[in-house]
Amino acid sequence: MAIDSSDLSEPPAPSWFTPKRLLVVFCVINMVNYIDRGAIASNGVNGSPRSCTESGVCSDGSGIQGDFDLNNFRDGVISSAFMVGLLVASPIFASLAKSINPFRLIGVGLSVWTLAAAGCGLSVDFWSITLCRMLVGVGEASFISLAAPFIDDNAPVAQRTAWLGIFYMCIPTGIAVGYVYGGVVGGSVGWRYAFFGEAILMLPFAILGFAMKPLQMKGMSHDKNFHGSIHEESAEHIAKERSSYSSFSNQLSRFWQDIKALLLEKVYVINVLGYIAYNFVIGAYSYWGPKAGYSIYQMENADILFGGITIIGGIVGTLGGSIILDRMNSTIPNAFKLLSTATFLGAIFCFSAFCFSNLYVYIVLFLIGEILVFATQGPVNFVCLHTVKPSLRPLSMAMSTVSIHVFGDVPSSPLVGLLQDKVNNWRISALILTSVFFLAAGIWFIGIFLDSADRYDEGGEHAGSAVEQPDVMPLLKNKPATASP
Template sequence: MAIDSSSLSEPIPTHPSWFTPKRLLVVFCVINLINYVDRGTIASNGVNGSPRSCTDSGVCSDGSGIQGDFDLTNFRDGVISSAFMVGLLVASPIFASLAKSINPFRLIGVGLSVWTLGVAACGFSVDFWSITICRMLVGVGEASFVSLAAPFIDDNAPIAQKTAWLGIFYMCIPTGTAIGYVYGGVVGTSFGWRYAFFSEAILMLPFAILGFAMKPLQMKGMSNDKQLPKIHSSYFSSSSSQLSRFWEDIKDLLSEKIYVVSVLGFCAYNFVIGAYSYWGPKAGGSIYHMKNADILFGGLTIVGGILGTLGGSVVLDRMNSTIPNAFKLLSTTTFLGAVFCFSAFCFSNLYIFMVLFLIGEILVFATQGPVNFVCLHSVKPSLRPLSMAMATVSIHVFGDVPSSPLVGILQDKVDNWRTSALILTSVFFLASGLWFIGIFMPIVDKYDEYSKQVTIVEQSDVIPLLESKPDDAIPISSLP
C-alpha cells in the first residue's frame, strides 16, 4: 500500500489542556447517548402512541401520540422512524469528505447545531409530512458525529484498550435507545409527546456550543488545519475536483474486501436491530400483554446492551485486537444470539421470553465494538471518516431504513406479531454467515501498517542527528 509521505511527516497533534483523551470519550459518549435517546423516544408507546381504531360494535378510539394525532397507518408510522436516515445518508459522505480539508471537530459542532434545530422543530410539527421533514433534518445533524467521532476515539485510546473504548462509545446505542423508551413513555404520557422533543433539544444545545467554543482537535492521517471557510467563488470552482477526489476515495474503499464483507454483515445485523428498536415495545405489548412494554423492553435493552457491548469489546482486547479475531467473535456471538432470540419468541410464557431474549441481546450486542474496529482498521487512516460514513449509509439503506416499514407491511398482512418477530429474527443467521466468511480472507491491518510507517519516518529524522560527528558541532564561540 502506498503511503503519502506528506501525511507521514505532519507534526503529531497535541491535545488542548481541557481535552484529555478520557474527557473526549466522556463528551462523545454523552452526545451519542442523547442521539439514541431520541431514537428510543420516537419509538416509545408514550410518544409514538397508538392508531385510531374502531371495534365491531362501532366504538371508535382517537388513538394517542404521534400515530393517533396524525392518523398514521403502520407503514407511515414506520416511515417516520426511517425518515431521519435520509438526511443522515445524504450528509454523512459530505461531512466525511470535508474532514480532509476542514477541521472535523468544527464539523461536529455544525452537525450538532442542525440536530438541535431539527429535534426542536419535531415538537412543532403539525402533520405527517412536517414531522417527516423535521426527522430528515435531525439526520443531517447527526451525520457529522457518526462519521467523525469513532476515528477521534481510535486515535486517543490506549493501544491495549482500543476496542474497549469503542465498546464504551457504542454501548450508548442500546443504552440510549432503552432510556428513550422509558423517557418517552414517562414524558409522553405525563406532558405530551411534543415536550419529549423540546427537552432533547435543550440537552444537546451545550454540546453544539462546545463544538465551536473549544480549541479543536486534529485527526491522525488528515491535513485538516482549516477552520470553517467562507463561501466564495473559489469554493464553487473547486467543487469538481472535490467530487473527483470523493469518487476516488469511494473506489479505494470498495477495493478493501475486508471492509466490504464487514459492512455486508453489519447491514443484515442492523436490519434486525433497527426493527427491534422501533417495533419491539409494540410487539412485546401485543404478544405478552405487557402493561409497561416501554419500561420492560427498555430495561432488557439497557442490561443486554451494556453487558454485551462492553463484554464483546473486552473479550476482543483479551484475545488480542486483530481483524481475524474480530470476525471470529462477530460470527460466533451473532449466531448464538440469533438462536436465543428466535427461541424466546417461540415461548408464550413472559418470564421464559425475558430470560432467553436477554441472553440473546447480550450476545448480539457483543458485536458493536469488534465490527467498528474492523471498519476502522481495514482502511488507511485518511479514509476512516469516509469508511464510517459509508458504513453508516450502508447499514441504514440496506438495514433499518427498509426494515421498519417492511415489518410494518408484514404485520399488516399477517396480523400476528409473533410470526413477524420470528421472520425478522432469522435474518441474524445471514449476518453470522457473512462475518464467518471474513475469518478466512487475507487480512492486513491498515492502521497498524500506517503507524509503522510513521515510526520509520520519525526514526529516519532522528538517526542522522545521533550519528553526527563532533566536528559537525556548532562552535560555542559562534553562538550569539
C-alpha cells in the same frame, strides 16, 4: 532557525481536555442521539393508531400515530426518515474533514439536529414531522463518521476495542433510556415535550463543537503546514493543494476515488454486508419492540420493561464483546470469529424467546440473546477502522453508517410494519425478522477466511499528515508522535 511567533500564540490544547473526557463528550452526544430514537419508538411518544370496534365504537388513538392518523407503514416511514439526511450529509462531512476542523463540522451538524428535534415537537402533520426527522439525520452524519476515528486515535493501544465498545454501548443504552424517557414524558405532559427536552440536552454540545480547540486526527492535515517538519512542502505546492481543495470538481473526483478504494477492500465490504443484515433486525427491534411486546405478552409497562432488557443487554454485551476481543488480541480475523459466533448464538436465543408464550421465559431468553448480539458492536467497528488507511477512516465510518441504514434499519421498520399489517400477528412477524440474524452470522463467518491486514499505521494521504501541528495535537501523551528537530 527563526520561528514565527504567530505559530506559538496559542497553547497546544486545553489543559482540561483529556482522552477520557473526549470519550465522555462523544458518549453523551451519542446517547442523546439514540435517546431520540428510543423516544420516538416508545408507546408514550409513538402512541397507538385510531381504531374502531365491530360495534362502531371508535378511539382517537394516542401519540404521533393517533394525532396524525398513521397506519403502521407510515409510522415506520417516520422512524426511517432520518436516513435521507444521513445519506446525503455523511459523505459530505467525511470528505470535508480532510480540509476543515472536524469539531466545527460537528458543531454545524448538531446545531441542525437541535433545531430539527425542536421542529418535531412543533410538527402539525405527517409530512412536517417527516421533514424534521430527515434533518435529524444531518446532525448524526456530522458526528458518527468522525467520533470513532478520534476515539481509536486516543485510546490506549491495548484498550482500543474496549473504548470503542464504551462509545457504541451508548446506542442500546440510549435507545433503552429513550423508551423510558418517552414513556414518562409522553404519558405525563405529551409527546411533543419529549422532543423539546432532547433539543435542550443537545444544545450545549452543538455550542461545544464551535468552541473546542482543534485536535489532530490520524491521517488528516488541516489548515497549515508544520514549520520545520521533515516533510515540509514548498509554498508553491501548498498553494496548489489548497487551490485543489477549493475546486468542487476536484473534491468530487477525490470523493469517488476514495469510494472506489473502499469498495476494493474486500474485508471492509464483507464486514459491512454482515453489519447490514445485523442492523436490519436491530433497527426493527428498536422501533417495534415495545409495541410487539405489549401485543404478544400484554406487558403493562412495555416501554420500561423492553428498555430495561435493552439497557442490560446493551451494556453487558457491548462491553463484554469489546473486552473479549482485546483479550483475544485485537486482530481482524479474531474480530470476525467473535462477530459470527456471537451473532449465531444470539440468533438462537432471540428466536427461541419468541417461541414461548410465558413472559418470564421470554425475558430470560431474549436478554441472553441481546447480550450476545450486542457483543458485536466493538468488533464490527474495529474492523471498519483498521481495514482502511487512516485518511479513509472517516469516510469508511460514514459509508458503513449510511449502508447499514439504507439497506438495514431504514427498510426494515416499514417492511415489518407492512408485514404486520398483512399477517396481524406480532409473534410471526418477530420470528421472521429474527431469522435474518443467521444471515448476518454467515456473512461474518466468511470474513474469517479472507486475507486481511491491519492498515492502522499506514502512511496518511498527505506526506505531513502524521506530524503534530502547533495548534492541533493528539490528546494521549504516551503515544509516539513525529516532531520536527
